[in-house]
Amino acid sequence: MDQTNKQSWTDSLKLYTQRPVLLMLSFGFSSGLPYLLVFSTFSFWLREAGVNRAEIGLISWVTLFYGLKWLWSPLVDRLPLPWLSQHLGRRRSWMLLAQTGIVIGLVGMSTLNPQNSLIAVSLFALVVSFSAATQDIVIDAFRIESAPEHLQAAMAAAYMTGYRLAMIVSGAGALWLAAIFSSAQSYQAHAWQLTYLCMAGLMAVGILSCLFAKEPNVARRGLTSITLVRQFHRRGMPLRLAGFLAWSYSALCEPFIDFWRRYRWVAVLILALISVYRIADVVMGVMASAFYVDMGFSKEQVASITKVFGVIMTLLGTGIGGILVNRLGTMRILFIGALLTAGTNLLYSYMATQPASLGLLTLVISADNLGAGIATAAFITYLSSLTNVAFSATQYALLSSIMLLFPKFIAGFSGYLVNWMGYNHFFTFTAILGIPALILIVLLARLNLSSSVTNDKR
Template identity: 40%
Template structure:
């Protein structure tokens, strides 16, 4: 597939170094795709086999909220120079290497934690490892997104191509950590009725080894030319003060979130009310943390000018460029992927409860499904070259929501392998197409001066609301069952169509 794509690039002369850039993005995508299943679907099946309750299993998806809050520390990635590493590798590569090292450490921590309820402390260690993996993987994503944009700035056509290449590598990484891990755990003897911790431990150790490919890629690629000529002029002392401010804000956020929980009802309520309470809980913690950051600047913990330049200017730039349109764009960004993200949180558990074996899930979902998403990604990249981006956004949103209805049918039919392949194939193709088009759309909104921060903000917002809601998917299923749940996820995509239409009108008024 890749050689054909490279030939296409050469013929269209989109960029002179396209082949090398495509291969680089495929490899970086592979490194980014590995952690996701180890936090979500693969981990869910491990926890289910170990005897962890369904509501707890789906709440583990919150371990990946780092993807939704990466905009908080992304300014540090643009501002801070890592001691020694930045001087040797450059800004982007040094941060990549740090993130990848933390990812490997997190997976090793998870591998040596048995989540069986009989070992309650081990479940806490597993949770800590999951959070660290989510944080490190999100950091890697920030750097890769910035790298992708900086190696081909102001070239929307090339960005859609690089996005498709990145998506292909990402999906291959998901096959390795999704299908690969499930098949390996099954071969090593762990099944639903016969849980073998050692099988899962070895599986995660192998996944940690595969993450070494990301490290090799980082060491072999070149730093973007933009960063070679635009290095940070912030002193080491001011960098340390900025880092101290960030650590203080994070400590305040965690403490507030932990100790303010008693302010909200702790009884059994509907999933909707639970979601509302948890959202308010999260907003309160963020507000207190923001006040702590403001006070720390006033008290001289960090240089005010540098703090404003790091955290405020990138956001101010976005609102200055788009004015009132910015609110509509942010609403669209926050809701565009809601249908497939919310349904995806519980998908592996759904297949397991429909009596599909790990091998069937591995081949149908983690292999065939991922391959279909790769085809969808390349289709999105190719179509984005020929049609208006907003038209493709509309097509992707309709397809992503509509394919969820196939899972309503699967929920009523139960163990139907042929229907499973149909639903999984079409759903993943739609998700791949929508995802690639959406990445190209987000890339077009960024300013090259604030690449990491603005793209991290956009992609964080894309994940935040759906992931918080997805954490309650287990509770929702317990109340309205899978048929109602998948119908709900399809309906969640309807308001998105209106937002796309509205955004199209305000961004491109001449098309009216």
Template identity: 45%
Template sequence: MSSSPSDSSTTPLPAEGLRVYLKPRVIGMLFLGFSAGLPLLLVGGTFSAWLRDIGVELASIGFLSWVGMAHSIKVLWAPLIDRLPVPILTRLFGRRRSWMLLAQLVIAGALLGMSMTNPLEHLEWVALWAVLAAFGSATQDVAIDAYRVEAEAKHRQAAMAATYVTGYRVAILAAGAGALHIAALQDWSMAYGLMAGMMLIGLVTTLIIAEPSVEITDATRAQEARLTQHLSESVHSGWRLQLSGWAFNAFIAPFTEFFERYGRVAFIILLFIATFRVSDIFMGTMANPFYLDIGFSKEQIANIAAAFGLAMTLAGAALGGLMVARFGIAPILILTAFMAPATNLIFAWLAFIGPQPDGLIVAIIADNITGGLAISVFIAYLSSLTNTAYTATQYALFSSLMTLPGQFAAGFTGVLATQLGWVHFFMATALTGLPAIILAFALLRYAHPDRLRRPGID
């Protein structure tokens, strides 16, 4: 294994505290988060509401929900965002901002197209605009993630994540409740037209912020040269060899570079990424059915679990950014590894005492603050693992791995809750956090999160 993953000779972290939130790029992530969150419901829940409100049949609405799958498969074209320049824009704005700008223009144009098209007369055109908006949104996510990773030091990544999440959640409210209110007062065309105009927030931010200053290391260039040399010994020649070499360096090199950099420790890192959020995802899937089953009213769920819960999540994310800036990634990662399954035990207690509002408030405070903390510190950790030559690709892979195992396993939570009952269900799901705790301590020994160096930045 290379010695680079956990070099011990690193300088101490500057103790910035609250000042981390005054950094221009940290503030900028608030507006980029808004730009990233805005299209999500406009091709999802709000889109479905629009179609049903004007009388589109349910079968068509169901098929059109597939447009949201673009976010699940964005890793497939993430290598293109790392490797391909955008004509004219890349020369003017740089590698990351050019892709962000292109994606934002596509989203704004597609939303405007949706606003000007009547689904009852031209459903196929509305579907096309929605697909463009969804792919633009997924592309923007990849480009913004890559920008965020490269724009600031590791100890500021949690703060970057916190402001990003805040802007993202505000945009969800705007595209959900906001769009519905506008449609009620005017019409859906006006609602989508105004949402398209709100994309100017992201466009203006992209034009104002500076392109991250990164470089490709000699080790990365050497690795790509070895891959190209290996291909040159094959039967390909001429343009086929050049195309194969480009494709290998774009799609294969991000994987080989990661394993070459971390050696066998890479498997510990990937297992940790896959298990860190399992207990949290288990809990989230069954939360609302649990609240209803034990007797909470819809109003109590809306006011405490949803509205108050959102405030606690944002507070937790902001606190996480502050703590990582002050203490580093490792101690907060260990803390949240313990806290996440512990909050499941609080829900077991809530299931035992029944539908008491004070109990729900305690559970929501514990769970959502922990969730916010975990989001910010884990994004900071994932950001520390990337190579600037492949930031978009590697981060997209890590973020997919972060959610897929938990989402798959969550499919069985209904059966588990039925068999065990709510008290024992939450006690059992707390145990799913044990692997992440064990692996977190293994990382302290073999790949300490605060001693990792990002090639091309650190």
């Protein structure tokens, strides 16, 4: 569907040994750790605490911050933080602030029991989600600015490797810890509270990486345009107000104007693809943990198979995806990933009709996570190729937010859908949701957008 400069397999593998690529492992870990703690691990905790599926689905809306981060990404992109930015640089200062917020939110969750403090624990989950989304804005910009384009696919794969390793820790590790801290098979709040406290401590990996990383050396546009300041000032505005309006236009408007100017009407197709690419995976994922509990699998079984073996398969898929993107092109692998993501949901539909079986669970998890890894590596590379480095944080945040906003909103009703149609039909429904993405990829590939680079991109 598209063409790329082909490399030998040895050259492709060597990309993973370069310093910018290796650094993304640790940042990927820092980014991936909080996600499951407000998503599937949190859902498992809530379900074991007796919270009903409809409420779990609605509470999953705390992760909508991942889909709304474009709203404050211009501030993260352009606004320096007092003192911190002078000593750490703009990217690392925002990263450290966001990581501190994650720690505060996780510690807050670790002091509460959903059985009698459901609203309070959900509010702390909101703090974690907002801070984690802010951290993602910074890390995405850091990745785009830290290396040339030919390293971006490898950096995306390394980032996802770190991300998925963190998901082993916050998924399987959290379930194992909750099981270890429990003195009985029944629900015990203190076991989950200690687990979340341990997860807060593991954010030290991201904090230390932030402190020892090197700020990207990128020539930045001025925060305000002197011409704009003069234009506003000539209209009778005070100089300070003129400067604020010029800064606001530069930070809030220019990134979006730049995107529409480069892609024109085709931007509608691009945004449509981004908004539906992960919908089959996200809508299904909210109910996955509740499904495992309702099927009768224990925390240890879910931890071993879905959170460890499954993540290993995702890592394998991510590595394969990064190499395939370099050799075959982004759009081809993007299509294959979307097909695998939607198709493997049908395996969950079949499993819902069968007695609980660890063998079947392993098979389904293997296929699902392998396809998800391939899809993710291709999708991150595709999003990175769409951004202008002059507005990297804002534009990537916009694109990655659109990726999650609509799916997360629909996922909030997933509990009601399961209660209405049952797990079998629900998983089939989520597979059907993946069809529009396949159609849009074909349309965009025919327009050859993936290989076109505009003169004003950098």
